[in-house]
Amino acid sequence: MFDLGIKNGNVFSGKDNLGKTNIYVNNGKIVKISKENLEVRQEIDAKDMFVMPGLIDSHIHLSGIKGGSLLKIMFEKPEYRILRASKWLEKLLLAGFTTVRDCGDPISISLAKGVKDGIIIGPNIIAAGRPITQTFGHGEISHDIPLEFSEVLGFSEICDGVESCIHSARKVLREGSDFIKIFATGGVLSQRDRPENPQLTYEEIKSIVNEAEKIGTYVAAHAHGDKGARIAIEAGIKTLEHGTMLKDDTMKLMIEKDVSLTPTLTIQEVIYKYGKQIGVDEWGLEKITEVRNSISSVVKKAKEYGIRIITGTDLGFETGLSDIDIGKNWVELTLLVERGGLTPKEALQAATYNSALSLRINSGLIDTDRNADIIIIDGDPEENISDIAKIDHVIKNGNIIVEKGKIINYS
Ligand SMILES: [Zn+2]
Structure with missing residues (x-):
């Protein structure tokens, strides 16, 4: 059993598009990427959505x-x-x-x-x-x-x-x-x-x-x-x-x-x-x-x-x-x-x-053993980059922080 499953999304790994697949998370880490439908404690249905690593701003003040x-x-x-x-x-x-x-x-x-x-x-x-x-x-x-x-x-x-x-x-x-x-x-x-x-x-x-x-x-x-x-x-x-x-x-x-x-x-x-x-x-x-x-x-x-x-x-x-x-x-x-x-x-x-x-961080890639910092987008930024603004879910360290564009977890 996995803590979290993000299912049916169009997944971009950070390097390449992996197509439609499921991502499984345990203890804040991505542990499995598979087309199999496995049992999870918490599930996000990302059908018709774009799933990718959380964004990084490498220069902010x-x-x-x-x-x-x-x-x-x-x-x-x-x-x-x-x-x-x-x-x-x-x-x-x-x-x-x-x-x-x-x-x-x-x-x-x-x-x-x-x-x-x-x-x-x-x-x-x-x-x-x-x-x-x-x-x-x-x-x-x-x-x-x-x-x-x-x-x-x-x-x-x-x-x-x-x-x-x-x-x-x-x-x-x-x-x-x-x-x-x-x-x-x-x-x-x-x-x-x-x-x-x-x-x-x-x-x-x-x-x-x-x-x-x-x-x-x-x-x-x-x-x-x-x-x-x-x-x-x-x-x-x-x-x-x-x-x-x-x-x-x-x-x-x-x-x-x-x-x-x-x-x-x-x-x-x-x-x-x-x-x-x-x-x-x-x-x-x-x-x-x-x-x-x-x-x-x-x-x-x-x-x-x-x-x-x-x-x-x-x-x-x-x-x-x-x-x-x-x-x-x-x-x-x-x-x-x-x-x-x-x-x-x-x-x-x-x-x-x-x-x-x-x-030098362990995020930025949808792959096993990487931190589960993942976002779900209601659009396809690989087709149209301005869709990147349409953030639906934000998952940080395996926890769902943002759902439907709202912060749901302040802990
Ligand atoms: Zn500066």
């Missing part, structure tokens, strides 16, 4: 702020931000996300623990905690406030020089980071640096990578410009975030070094289309067009080269918009198809198997 000005991260009370972010976690579950990777926010470590300990509900969270930046780096956000304020406000950990970077890496790991996030170039939403400027040196990044690897984890690098991206890849980072200006040689190096790409099309789209309306700081509006335009061809090339592409929205604030907001994070999949030239199947792979592989 659980900052809990409203509106597009990142400065609120530093000037709004963390306690209040946590309350808002915990509401986001419910929205993410309803949107079919069973795992998210927070790519930098101090509060994400407590949120991750809260979910793990069953205090709040939400997707599993893999948390970077505080990201690492150089002085006058992207992670400072504002470059006009006195440097001491940046240090005290503590959004990022600031390091300069190898010794200092080793210390910073050890500090954030001690704080509970699951992996280390660094800023290897300037960015859009930071005040006075440029996306094409490299940040941190090869030696600095290498020293951070060493510290991460010593405890069995890895480094994710924010990089827009090709030069900074290349330095980070050579220094051993494992996921490249944004990659908006990558050149051919660097992409080839990514294949050689097994580095994944998170194109984060969602954030670029939201700032490009609605930046002013949602209060993005002036400097962000000035820099967005270039990166938003170049990423489209980078994704197409990355696909051609066979780089592992993964889904990350980079949403870090509530927009209040009807089409792109927290809880609509599947928009990244539709953008990968519309702007990046992926097929719907490739977008589904990016959000499941590819992301799980890059994040």
Whole structure:
């Protein structure tokens, strides 16, 4: 007898379509995939539905702020931000996300623990905690406030020089980071640096990578410009975030070094289309067009080269918009198809198997011994990617959390 059976669905494994089959779950794990109709304690009839692994957002910021000005991260009370972010976690579950990777926010470590300990509900969270930046780096956000304020406000950990970077890496790991996030170039939403400027040196990044690897984890690098991206890849980072200006040689190096790409099309789209309306700081509006335009061809090339592409929205604030907001994070999949030239199947792979592989987690695939993180969709996103929004059931660790689009299990 099995705990749960999901029967008669059209099953996409995370890699391929398995056709109409049944999935059996015991103790939170998938234990059998079979066309046989076996006895179960709890059954979901998924006839005419699409069954697939739970979605993964590999780049989010659980900052809990409203509106597009990142400065609120530093000037709004963390306690209040946590309350808002915990509401986001419910929205993410309803949107079919069973795992998210927070790519930098101090509060994400407590949120991750809260979910793990069953205090709040939400997707599993893999948390970077505080990201690492150089002085006058992207992670400072504002470059006009006195440097001491940046240090005290503590959004990022600031390091300069190898010794200092080793210390910073050890500090954030001690704080509970699951992996280390660094800023290897300037960015859009930071005040006075440029996306094409490299940040941190090869030696600095290498020293951070060493510290991460010593405890069995890895480094994710924010990089827009090709030069900074290349330095980070050579220094051993494992996921490249944004990659908006990558050149051919660097992409080839990514294949050689097994580095994944998170194109984060969602954030670029939201700032490009609605930046002013949602209060993005002036400097962000000035820099967005270039990166938003170049990423489209980078994704197409990355696909051609066979780089592992993964889904990350980079949403870090509530927009209040009807089409792109927290809880609509599947928009990244539709953008990968519309702007990046992926097929719907490739977008589904990016959000499941590819992301799980890059994040080193045991989900993202319908296979025996994998975590039973499964979603059921009232549509066929392999045919029409926008059907990904039609989430009917969400199963996390073998428990039914969402049924007919409503949360039914808060325990
Ligand atoms: Zn980000």
